[in-house]
Amino acid sequence: MNEEKIDETLEQNIITLKQCQKDKKLDTCSDCDSVINCDIRKAYVKAVYDSMNKDKTGGFEF
Numbered sequence: 001m002n003e004e005k006i007d008e009t010l011e012q013n014i015i016t017l018k019q020c021q022k023d024k025k026l027d028t029c030s031d032c033d034s035v036i037n038c039d040i041r042k043a044y045v046k047a048v049y050d051s052m053n054k055d056k057t058g059g060f061e062f
Helices: 003-023 039-053
Strands: none
Touching: 003 039
């Protein structure tokens, strides 16, 4: 994936995440009951990682 696509994916994931928070009237995902199993949040975290890593191989763990 090229850098432009990585950045576009991140932007789309930010929009999706913020819309979800708005729909649920939340300021943060931490306040959501579904935060642990949330596919939107997982996609956002992956997009952030890909953006920081610019798609170089490697993993990340918390």
